[in-house]
Amino acid sequence: MRPEHPIVLITGASSGFGEATARLLASRGCHLALGARRVERVKTLAAELEKTYGIRTFAGLVDTRNTDLMEGFVRDAVEALGGLHVVVANAGLARGMDKLDSVLEEDWQAMMHTNVEGVIRTLKATLPHLRHAGWGHIFFIGSTAGHQVYEGGGAYCASKHAVRALVQTLRLELCGEPIRVTSVDPGMVETEFSLVRFRDENRAKNIYQGMTPLTGADIAECIRWALELPDHVDIDEMIVKPRDQASYTGAKVNRKS
């Protein structure tokens, strides 16, 4: 049975899509468990949303690369909020644009550990609680980089192709259970993503120069829409790009000079 006020857990809620999704779902009356490494940020956000919307929240430290932290975060969230219905496995990152012959060990490891292993860890820690609740929805944040590749994006694209394989497998494995599975696969969205990737504010800004990228709020709206559809409807995969971005990669982007 669909709960009137679903309890939603979001990883990577300290910025970007995660924060925007928390804001939108709070406005729809969802209770929220918010996690990230920058725990002060999620605590501040949770307090603000609790006050504004009268929802219940839990905010905690989670590093999705660490099994103990992941399991502890989910356990504490479920205890505090009384269950779990919806998961947004959002935490992820890109590091650098080096070609494969020179990609830094620390960069490809960060992407694989966070984007691939972190997603499996999130799923394994949360799925038993969705099964226990008897109604659930799991959102994954893939990318257009999970559909096509580009030079300098080898490790990031590989990690997002892996996410796509995981989502498609899970969809098969959960068929017959009352748990929906959705992958939201965005193109260019202006968040802290490019800043984390390049560690350089000017380079990050240049990515969106002269074009209108998506915002975190646009992605949050995709999640809200898929979540609020009737139970028999599963949006398996959503590819969402700015109007100015025609290609899956940055190859065809309309920029005003």
Ligand SMILES: NC(=O)c1ccc[n+]([C@@H]2O[C@H](COP(=O)([O-])OP(=O)(O)OC[C@H]3O[C@@H](n4cnc5c(N)ncnc54)[C@H](OP(=O)(O)O)[C@@H]3O)[C@@H](O)[C@H]2O)c1
């Ligand atoms: N922006 C884009 O153009 C774009 C396009 C397609 C897909 N995506 C994907 O969308 C997702 C969200 O990215 P975003 O654009 O919102 O970027 P963002 O603003 O940098 O947000 C990333 C979030 O992930 C969290 N995170 C990173 N590593 C983590 C870890 N090990 N454990 C827990 N949390 C971690 C960060 O929090 P802390 O640093 O506080 O831990 C942050 O809250 C990522 O999976 C990304 O690959 C982004």
